Amino acid sequence: MALTDATAFPYGLRVLVVDDDPTWLKILEKMLRKCSYEVTTCGLASVALQILRERRNKFDIVISDVNMPDMDGFKLLELIGLEMDLPVIMMSIDGETSRVMKGVQHGACDYLLKPVRMKELRNIWQHVYRKKMHEVKEIEGNDSCDDLQIFRNGVEGFDERGLFMRADSDTMRKRKDMDKDHADQDSSDGATVKKARVVWSVDLHQKFVNAVNQIGFDKVGPKKILDLMSVPGLTRENVASHLQKYRLYLSRLQKQNEERIMGAARQDFSHKGPSDNLNLRSSFEEQPGNLSNGFQHSSQKIQAQTNIPDPHLDDTKTSVPLKVPDKNGTSVSDAVDPQNITSASPLSGVFSFERMPVNQDRKLSETMILECQSWSGSVPPKQFMQYPKHNHERCDLLGDYSCLPKPDLEHPIAPGHLYAPAPVISMVEGDARNFSDVKPDLIACMKSLSPALTCTVESVSAQLSDSAVTSTNSDQKFSSVEGLSSIKDCDFDQERNQATLLTSEEASIICGTDLTWLHDDLSGYQGVSFSNIGLNSIDLFQCNDTMGALPGLQNNWYDDIELSSETMEIQLLDGGLFA
DNA sequence: ATTGAAATAT
């Protein structure tokens, strides 16, 4: 009942701790303070007695070690019981039964063994409670009130001061800076106040994310984050807790993706060797729970999620990454030096994995990006969609054409949406040849999957969402092309596409359905920092085979079968398809 | 002193 009820916890009970071991004294003091007791310490039994005599009625309970150099602990116990009738708790390093018994017999109300647990200390108020209860009953014989009430009255009668002060749930933190005038009400008596719960608002989380990204995921620590966030009142523990949750979240995402990838691999390539994997897999990100609940049906704003490639399946031979830009070179990434990023520029600080060990932390950085999209509060939840529940089997490619997104739905834009309409730069015509040269494996794979689809990859938009982008920055884009052979080899018009041809890192290719591919071949890139790139879509190929016949087909690679069959747009276009 | 993990609490 009330004894264990936290609401009955009496803050501010005055405890005298007696122990000749200064270390223990310190530990106990700290723990007791944490339990919101008022603590006085002393290292000698005789001194303790003296203090108690001098400050009669200034203590509610005594905790004393049994072994004291100057006086036998039991003697002290006896004297205290005799002179001031305070509840005394004995403690010792050993739990010898006879001693414990002796302690209890001599009037100890409890016997604690070192090391003393927080929980035990937290509960010692109950002894005061019991004692008081006893007194109250003796005096009034009144037991009609509920225990708690009696306790409160009784203990408060002990002393004028309220002993049950606790924090008002909401404003402990605010109080810090705003409550200057009547700050005495509950803080003057030094009673510890219960910590207010920190609510990780979107704003706060954004700060957190920014800090994490600035520090670098590999060396984040609660302390550093706390410092960077510079939020008054926020504690390291708060940050640590949040970081814990954050990491949990990221690993969950990663796991989901891996599972999905594995599943897709089994389904799509069971007949092929692993080397045929083009590691251009995509899938929708699972909804991060509440973030998107209620948004699944806000169709047009749905943004397909990034996929994390499975490193194990990754076959670097089949995908030719962009050349790794020299860090000291003139790559765009130099434009924003993560080192120089300050909190004043929340946007620029988002991707700064510069010093992240490339291969080890790839997953993390990828996940980071995921996180940025889905976890960051700045991203409208509606851009995410729920992973459809329907079967994940591959649909027949041709059969799927009918439900492929219409061109104008290629880049669904919501008002205030993170992604602005993407200017599309068409590549020079007649690149099929080059495409084949570039990506023979891809072609082969595509052919094997569906001959009709060969070379129908029309437009690949590179896009990488920026976690820190707020609505006002909705045009900010990260763009890059990767997973494809060197762009130059493709006869890609460098001049015309200069803005989008980022020699970048951590970029992703998004197909028309806004799928983002994160590629493992990007290893070596760290620190995405191309902001302000206005283009977010690049028409890489114009392999004209089937495009004419299938005008509605945009950016649906073989790998998108699953995806395209799962997009909301498709559901909209063909409502019955996934009913 | 810090940290991550686990136990707890709300």
Place this chain on the structure above:
DNA sequence: TATATTTCAA
């Protein structure tokens, strides 16, 4: 249940 806090051991 999810999320925040606290404890605890490394």
